[in-house]
Amino acid sequence: MEVGFLGLGIMGKAMALNLLRHGFSVTVWNRTLSKCEELVESGASVEETPAGVIKKCKYTIAMLSDPSAALSVVFDKDGVLEQMCSGKGYIDMSTVDAQTSSKISEAITKTGGCFLEAPVSGSKKPAEDGQLVILAAGEKALYEEIIPAFDVLGKKSFFLGQVGNGAKMKLVVNMIMGSMMNAFSEGLVLADRSGLSQQTLLDVLELGAVANPMFKLKGPAMMKNAYPPAFPLKHQQKDMRLALALGDERAVSMPVAAASNEAFKKARSLGLGDQDFSAVYEVVKVAGSSEES
Protein backbone atom coordinates (compact mmCIF):
# COMPACT_ATOMS: atom_id res chain seq x y z
CA MET A 1 0.00 0.00 0.00
CA GLU A 2 1.30 3.49 -0.84
CA VAL A 3 0.80 6.34 1.63
CA GLY A 4 1.93 9.93 1.89
CA PHE A 5 3.04 11.33 5.24
CA LEU A 6 3.09 15.03 6.16
CA GLY A 7 4.90 16.07 9.35
CA LEU A 8 7.94 14.27 10.71
CA GLY A 9 8.11 15.50 14.29
CA ILE A 10 8.42 13.18 17.29
CA MET A 11 5.26 11.28 16.37
CA GLY A 12 5.26 11.54 12.58
CA LYS A 13 8.81 10.26 12.22
CA ALA A 14 8.12 7.21 14.41
CA MET A 15 4.85 6.48 12.61
CA ALA A 16 6.29 6.84 9.10
CA LEU A 17 9.26 4.61 10.01
CA ASN A 18 6.84 2.04 11.34
CA LEU A 19 4.89 2.02 8.07
CA LEU A 20 8.14 1.59 6.12
CA ARG A 21 9.20 -1.30 8.38
CA HIS A 22 5.90 -3.02 7.62
CA GLY A 23 6.33 -2.83 3.85
CA PHE A 24 4.33 0.30 3.01
CA SER A 25 5.62 2.61 0.25
CA VAL A 26 5.88 5.97 2.00
CA THR A 27 6.34 9.43 0.46
CA VAL A 28 7.16 12.07 3.06
CA TRP A 29 7.15 15.84 3.39
CA ASN A 30 8.17 18.01 6.32
CA ARG A 31 8.26 21.81 6.60
CA THR A 32 11.93 21.54 7.56
CA LEU A 33 12.86 19.35 4.62
CA SER A 34 16.19 18.17 6.13
CA LYS A 35 14.19 16.08 8.61
CA CYS A 36 13.19 13.83 5.68
CA GLU A 37 16.75 12.52 5.30
CA GLU A 38 16.52 9.79 7.95
CA LEU A 39 13.30 8.56 6.37
CA VAL A 40 14.93 8.44 2.93
CA GLU A 41 17.73 6.32 4.38
CA SER A 42 15.00 3.93 5.53
CA GLY A 43 13.43 3.74 2.07
CA ALA A 44 10.98 6.66 1.86
CA SER A 45 10.56 8.98 -1.13
CA VAL A 46 10.36 12.75 -0.62
CA GLU A 47 8.25 15.48 -2.18
CA GLU A 48 9.00 19.17 -1.76
CA THR A 49 5.42 20.25 -1.04
CA PRO A 50 2.26 18.81 0.55
CA ALA A 51 0.61 19.17 -2.87
CA GLY A 52 3.34 16.98 -4.38
CA VAL A 53 2.61 14.22 -1.86
CA ILE A 54 -1.14 14.38 -2.49
CA LYS A 55 -0.60 14.24 -6.25
CA LYS A 56 1.50 11.09 -5.90
CA CYS A 57 -0.46 9.16 -3.25
CA LYS A 58 -4.02 7.86 -3.02
CA TYR A 59 -3.90 8.16 0.79
CA THR A 60 -2.05 10.83 2.77
CA ILE A 61 -1.65 10.98 6.56
CA ALA A 62 -0.79 14.21 8.41
CA MET A 63 0.73 14.51 11.90
CA LEU A 64 1.19 18.22 12.61
CA SER A 65 1.66 20.28 15.75
CA ASP A 66 -1.56 22.25 16.19
CA PRO A 67 -4.62 23.81 14.48
CA SER A 68 -2.63 26.53 12.75
CA ALA A 69 -0.15 23.99 11.27
CA ALA A 70 -2.97 21.63 10.23
CA LEU A 71 -4.81 24.48 8.46
CA SER A 72 -1.71 25.91 6.82
CA VAL A 73 -0.67 22.58 5.28
CA VAL A 74 -4.12 22.18 3.73
CA PHE A 75 -5.03 25.74 2.68
CA ASP A 76 -1.74 27.55 1.94
CA LYS A 77 0.11 27.72 -1.38
CA ASP A 78 1.42 24.29 -2.47
CA GLY A 79 -0.93 22.79 0.10
CA VAL A 80 -3.09 19.69 0.15
CA LEU A 81 -6.11 21.30 -1.54
CA GLU A 82 -4.19 22.06 -4.74
CA GLN A 83 -4.08 18.36 -5.67
CA MET A 84 -6.93 16.85 -3.68
CA CYS A 85 -9.60 15.24 -5.84
CA SER A 86 -12.06 12.40 -6.08
CA GLY A 87 -10.52 9.00 -5.36
CA LYS A 88 -8.03 10.37 -2.81
CA GLY A 89 -8.18 10.23 0.99
CA TYR A 90 -6.72 12.62 3.59
CA ILE A 91 -6.28 11.40 7.17
CA ASP A 92 -5.33 14.03 9.75
CA MET A 93 -3.94 12.41 12.91
CA SER A 94 -2.86 15.71 14.56
CA THR A 95 -4.55 16.78 17.82
CA VAL A 96 -6.77 19.74 16.93
CA ASP A 97 -10.19 21.04 17.91
CA ALA A 98 -13.42 19.93 16.22
CA GLN A 99 -13.81 23.29 14.42
CA THR A 100 -10.42 22.98 12.74
CA SER A 101 -11.13 19.42 11.75
CA SER A 102 -14.55 20.32 10.33
CA LYS A 103 -13.08 23.19 8.30
CA ILE A 104 -10.52 20.83 6.76
CA SER A 105 -13.17 18.16 6.20
CA GLU A 106 -15.47 20.57 4.34
CA ALA A 107 -12.67 21.78 2.07
CA ILE A 108 -11.45 18.26 1.26
CA THR A 109 -14.97 17.01 0.63
CA LYS A 110 -15.66 19.92 -1.75
CA THR A 111 -12.83 18.68 -4.00
CA GLY A 112 -14.46 15.22 -4.15
CA GLY A 113 -11.82 13.75 -1.80
CA CYS A 114 -12.52 11.87 1.44
CA PHE A 115 -11.55 12.98 4.95
CA LEU A 116 -10.92 11.21 8.22
CA GLU A 117 -9.70 12.75 11.48
CA ALA A 118 -7.75 10.24 13.53
CA PRO A 119 -5.93 11.72 16.53
CA VAL A 120 -4.05 9.24 18.68
CA SER A 121 -3.57 8.46 22.31
CA GLY A 122 -0.07 7.27 23.15
CA SER A 123 3.28 8.98 22.98
CA LYS A 124 6.69 8.51 21.36
CA LYS A 125 7.29 4.91 22.52
CA PRO A 126 3.82 3.61 21.57
CA ALA A 127 4.30 5.34 18.20
CA GLU A 128 7.62 3.52 17.73
CA ASP A 129 6.08 0.21 18.80
CA GLY A 130 2.83 0.55 16.80
CA GLN A 131 0.82 0.64 20.04
CA LEU A 132 -1.20 3.84 19.58
CA VAL A 133 -4.93 4.11 20.26
CA ILE A 134 -6.59 5.66 17.19
CA LEU A 135 -9.69 7.84 17.59
CA ALA A 136 -11.11 8.12 14.09
CA ALA A 137 -14.18 9.94 12.81
CA GLY A 138 -15.45 11.09 9.43
CA GLU A 139 -15.81 9.11 6.21
CA LYS A 140 -16.47 5.47 7.20
CA ALA A 141 -15.41 4.12 3.80
CA LEU A 142 -12.01 5.80 4.12
CA TYR A 143 -11.69 4.41 7.66
CA GLU A 144 -12.17 0.90 6.30
CA GLU A 145 -9.72 1.44 3.44
CA ILE A 146 -6.97 2.76 5.74
CA ILE A 147 -7.33 0.03 8.39
CA PRO A 148 -4.18 -1.82 7.14
CA ALA A 149 -2.15 1.29 8.06
CA PHE A 150 -3.98 1.77 11.38
CA ASP A 151 -3.27 -1.88 12.22
CA VAL A 152 0.45 -1.13 11.91
CA LEU A 153 0.33 2.18 13.78
CA GLY A 154 -1.96 1.22 16.63
CA LYS A 155 -3.11 -1.52 18.99
CA LYS A 156 -6.76 -0.45 18.72
CA SER A 157 -8.81 1.83 16.46
CA PHE A 158 -12.16 3.36 17.35
CA PHE A 159 -14.56 4.76 14.75
CA LEU A 160 -16.51 7.49 16.54
CA GLY A 161 -18.94 8.71 13.86
CA GLN A 162 -19.07 12.23 12.48
CA VAL A 163 -16.08 14.57 12.09
CA GLY A 164 -15.32 16.31 15.38
CA ASN A 165 -15.99 13.32 17.61
CA GLY A 166 -12.41 12.03 17.31
CA ALA A 167 -11.01 15.49 18.08
CA LYS A 168 -13.32 15.91 21.08
CA MET A 169 -12.52 12.45 22.48
CA LYS A 170 -8.80 13.17 22.20
CA LEU A 171 -9.18 16.52 24.00
CA VAL A 172 -11.18 14.93 26.84
CA VAL A 173 -8.51 12.25 27.27
CA ASN A 174 -5.65 14.78 27.27
CA MET A 175 -7.51 17.12 29.61
CA ILE A 176 -7.65 14.23 32.11
CA MET A 177 -3.99 13.36 31.46
CA GLY A 178 -2.80 16.95 32.00
CA SER A 179 -4.75 17.25 35.25
CA MET A 180 -3.36 13.91 36.43
CA MET A 181 0.19 15.08 35.71
CA ASN A 182 -0.40 18.13 37.90
CA ALA A 183 -1.85 16.05 40.74
CA PHE A 184 1.06 13.61 40.45
CA SER A 185 3.57 16.49 40.58
CA GLU A 186 1.89 17.88 43.70
CA GLY A 187 2.05 14.41 45.27
CA LEU A 188 5.78 14.11 44.56
CA VAL A 189 6.40 17.55 46.11
CA LEU A 190 4.19 16.83 49.13
CA ALA A 191 5.89 13.47 49.77
CA ASP A 192 9.33 15.08 49.58
CA ARG A 193 8.43 18.04 51.81
CA SER A 194 6.90 15.60 54.32
CA GLY A 195 10.15 13.68 54.64
CA LEU A 196 8.90 10.69 52.62
CA SER A 197 10.80 8.83 49.92
CA GLN A 198 9.47 9.66 46.45
CA GLN A 199 10.55 6.20 45.26
CA THR A 200 8.43 4.62 48.00
CA LEU A 201 5.50 6.81 46.89
CA LEU A 202 5.92 5.42 43.34
CA ASP A 203 6.01 1.87 44.71
CA VAL A 204 2.84 2.45 46.76
CA LEU A 205 1.01 4.08 43.83
CA GLU A 206 1.97 1.19 41.56
CA LEU A 207 0.22 -1.31 43.83
CA GLY A 208 -3.00 0.60 44.41
CA ALA A 209 -6.13 1.73 42.62
CA VAL A 210 -4.46 4.71 40.92
CA ALA A 211 -1.59 2.68 39.38
CA ASN A 212 -1.02 3.75 35.81
CA PRO A 213 1.65 3.59 33.09
CA MET A 214 2.17 7.38 33.09
CA PHE A 215 3.26 7.59 36.75
CA LYS A 216 5.44 4.52 36.29
CA LEU A 217 7.10 5.83 33.12
CA LYS A 218 7.55 9.51 34.04
CA GLY A 219 8.06 9.32 37.83
CA PRO A 220 11.69 8.12 37.94
CA ALA A 221 12.86 10.80 35.46
CA MET A 222 10.89 13.54 37.27
CA MET A 223 12.58 12.59 40.54
CA LYS A 224 15.88 13.37 38.75
CA ASN A 225 14.48 16.63 37.30
CA ALA A 226 14.85 15.16 33.78
CA TYR A 227 12.23 15.79 31.12
CA PRO A 228 13.40 14.35 27.77
CA PRO A 229 10.61 15.32 25.36
CA ALA A 230 8.23 12.51 24.40
CA PHE A 231 5.08 14.66 24.56
CA PRO A 232 6.20 18.31 24.42
CA LEU A 233 4.70 20.50 27.14
CA LYS A 234 3.64 23.13 24.58
CA HIS A 235 1.38 20.52 22.95
CA GLN A 236 -0.12 19.44 26.28
CA GLN A 237 -0.90 23.11 27.04
CA LYS A 238 -2.50 23.45 23.59
CA ASP A 239 -4.68 20.43 24.38
CA MET A 240 -5.71 21.85 27.79
CA ARG A 241 -6.57 25.16 26.11
CA LEU A 242 -8.66 23.44 23.42
CA ALA A 243 -10.37 21.20 26.00
CA LEU A 244 -11.22 24.25 28.13
CA ALA A 245 -12.68 25.93 25.03
CA LEU A 246 -14.84 22.83 24.51
CA GLY A 247 -15.90 23.12 28.15
CA ASP A 248 -16.84 26.79 27.58
CA GLU A 249 -18.88 25.82 24.54
CA ARG A 250 -20.74 23.09 26.46
CA ALA A 251 -20.99 25.08 29.74
CA VAL A 252 -18.99 22.47 31.62
CA SER A 253 -17.19 23.84 34.65
CA MET A 254 -13.66 22.43 34.84
CA PRO A 255 -11.76 24.11 37.70
CA VAL A 256 -9.20 21.30 37.97
CA ALA A 257 -8.36 21.49 34.26
CA ALA A 258 -8.27 25.30 34.40
CA ALA A 259 -5.77 25.26 37.27
CA SER A 260 -3.67 22.66 35.42
CA ASN A 261 -3.70 24.82 32.30
CA GLU A 262 -2.34 27.73 34.35
CA ALA A 263 0.54 25.55 35.54
CA PHE A 264 1.34 24.48 31.95
CA LYS A 265 1.16 28.12 30.81
CA LYS A 266 3.54 29.11 33.58
CA ALA A 267 5.90 26.32 32.53
CA ARG A 268 5.83 27.61 28.95
CA SER A 269 6.60 31.11 30.15
CA LEU A 270 9.67 29.68 31.91
CA GLY A 271 10.93 28.26 28.61
CA LEU A 272 9.89 24.64 29.29
CA GLY A 273 7.60 24.29 26.23
CA ASP A 274 9.90 21.96 24.32
CA GLN A 275 10.55 19.73 27.34
CA ASP A 276 8.31 16.79 28.14
CA PHE A 277 4.97 17.79 29.69
CA SER A 278 6.14 16.26 32.98
CA ALA A 279 8.33 19.40 33.30
CA VAL A 280 5.25 21.04 34.84
CA TYR A 281 6.74 19.49 37.99
CA GLU A 282 9.24 22.39 37.98
CA VAL A 283 6.36 24.86 38.34
CA VAL A 284 4.61 22.82 41.02
CA LYS A 285 7.88 22.56 42.99
CA VAL A 286 8.27 26.34 43.08
CA ALA A 287 4.58 26.94 43.84
CA GLY A 288 4.84 24.37 46.64
CA SER A 289 7.75 26.12 48.38
CA SER A 290 6.66 26.75 51.96
CA GLU A 291 7.58 29.69 54.20
CA GLU A 292 9.75 27.24 56.13
CA SER A 293 12.07 26.66 53.14
Ligand SMILES: NC(=O)C1=CN([C@@H]2O[C@H](COP(=O)(O)OP(=O)(O)OC[C@H]3O[C@@H](n4cnc5c(N)ncnc54)[C@H](OP(=O)(O)O)[C@@H]3O)[C@@H](O)[C@H]2O)C=CC1
Ligand atom coordinates in the same frame (compact mmCIF):
# COMPACT_ATOMS: atom_id res chain seq x y z
N1 LIG B 1 4.39 13.63 21.17
C1 LIG B 1 3.37 12.95 21.67
O1 LIG B 1 3.52 12.21 22.66
C2 LIG B 1 2.00 13.03 21.07
C3 LIG B 1 1.64 14.06 20.25
N2 LIG B 1 0.36 14.10 19.74
C4 LIG B 1 -0.05 15.16 18.85
O2 LIG B 1 0.52 14.87 17.58
C5 LIG B 1 0.88 16.06 16.90
C6 LIG B 1 2.37 16.04 16.58
O3 LIG B 1 3.07 15.93 17.80
P1 LIG B 1 4.67 15.80 17.86
O4 LIG B 1 5.15 14.93 16.77
O5 LIG B 1 4.99 15.45 19.27
O6 LIG B 1 5.08 17.30 17.57
P2 LIG B 1 6.47 17.91 17.10
O7 LIG B 1 6.51 19.28 17.67
O8 LIG B 1 7.60 16.99 17.38
O9 LIG B 1 6.29 18.00 15.50
C7 LIG B 1 5.40 18.92 14.93
C8 LIG B 1 5.37 18.76 13.43
O10 LIG B 1 4.51 19.78 12.89
C9 LIG B 1 5.25 20.51 11.92
N3 LIG B 1 4.79 21.90 11.85
C10 LIG B 1 4.66 22.77 12.88
N4 LIG B 1 4.16 23.95 12.44
C11 LIG B 1 3.99 23.82 11.11
C12 LIG B 1 3.50 24.68 10.10
N5 LIG B 1 3.09 25.93 10.36
N6 LIG B 1 3.44 24.22 8.83
C13 LIG B 1 3.84 22.95 8.55
N7 LIG B 1 4.32 22.08 9.46
C14 LIG B 1 4.38 22.51 10.73
C15 LIG B 1 6.69 20.42 12.34
O11 LIG B 1 7.55 20.73 11.26
P3 LIG B 1 9.07 21.23 11.51
O12 LIG B 1 9.87 19.98 11.70
O13 LIG B 1 9.42 21.98 10.29
O14 LIG B 1 9.04 22.10 12.75
C16 LIG B 1 6.74 18.94 12.76
O15 LIG B 1 6.80 18.11 11.63
C17 LIG B 1 0.44 17.21 17.83
O16 LIG B 1 -0.83 17.62 17.46
C18 LIG B 1 0.43 16.54 19.21
O17 LIG B 1 -0.44 17.20 20.09
C19 LIG B 1 -0.55 13.10 20.00
C20 LIG B 1 -0.22 12.05 20.80
C21 LIG B 1 1.07 11.96 21.43
Ligand SMILES: O=CC(=O)O
Ligand atom coordinates in the same frame (compact mmCIF):
# COMPACT_ATOMS: atom_id res chain seq x y z
O1 LIG C 1 -1.19 13.23 23.46
C1 LIG C 1 -0.38 12.65 24.15
C2 LIG C 1 -0.48 11.28 24.55
O2 LIG C 1 0.41 10.78 25.26
O3 LIG C 1 -1.49 10.64 24.18
